[in-house]
């Protein structure tokens with residue numbers, strides 16, 4: 001991949017790039033919508049990357065070549081997003097660096113991405129973090145890794161208006177090959193790496209329902225979580241976020257809050273608990289138990305958080321009738337995008353095929369299915 005982005009750079013600019021960077025997409029394994037509630041997530045980085053080749057340039061005009069097409073960007077004109085333009089991710093990142101008083105200059109770049117777009121695999125975080133790694137290398141910008149995740153989050157929150165958490169950028173930075181990372185979004189750190197059980201893989205099935213999280217109910221869901229927290233705080237002022245709330249406490253306070261807010265909180269609190277139950281199962285090699293938690297998570301998305309959609313429900317239902325699958329759920333923000341399926345490795349190829357065929361016959365939609373391998377977080381190519 002990096003050879004190819006490097007070669008594209010040489011073909012476009014007639015010289016070697018100063019740096020080639022890469023950043024992966026991610027899968028959320030368990031811990032849905034827990035990140036902005038300062039909770040826990042089990043996630044991993046995937047082996048599909050977004051890559052940049054980059055060199056510094058004079059003046060304020062930057063060039064980014066993508067698929068052989070030049071896209072310009074002027075450093076004097078980065079403050080306003082343009083609807084539907086992927087350069088917003090670059091602009092937003094530069095705006096946040098400026099806000100932090102960090103100095104940088106112009107650049108010539110080539111961008112190459114293998115991460116499926118708008119699918120729930122965080123193509124935007126991969127773009128942001130790959131760009132960040134290239135820029136920080138050519139301009140010697142020193143920031144702790146977790147702060148780069150915060151810069152990426154600012155792009156989404158402040159520049160684009162999606163009030164997302166840190167999961168996507170964090171997983172793209174901290175992912176570990178063949179492992180899940182157990183993330184704590186209060187302390188913003190990896191608590192531990194948990195090995196992917198041997199003999200199993202995740203099959204990813206893209207429902208092909210495009211989710212646009214800004215237009216969707218994502219922000220509303222976040223408000224519901226905050227409402228539920230505020231209601232609990234009236235009698236339990238020590239509670240800061242839903243991370244501090246157990247299922248028992250939520251049930252005890254159920255009558256103090258709006259019913260919809262209660263359902264949203266029930267999902268988040270349940271997800272935090274499922275993350276730890278999953279770590280437990282994986283520690284005991286209880287893969288069936290782990291798979292069951294994936295099903296429980298999806299069911300809670302469907303009925304409590306209402307961030308599934310009929311197509312994702314069909315993919316998860318189908319998983320129960322095709323041999324080899326131990327559990328499946330939607331992954332990421334929801335409202336469309338991907339589902340993940342925990343499958344015995346020797347059945348994975350036939351499983352992916354059969355799932356695609358069955359989904360097509362029920363919905364008429366051609367799903368993209370593939371076997372996912374778990375890779376390392378972002379870096380610089382030697």
Ligand code: GLA
Pocket residue numbers: 028031032033034035036164165166167168332333334
């Ligand atoms: C999206 C957001 C993340 C996280 C997930 C749901 O991917 O960008 O911050 O909230 O949804 O867990």
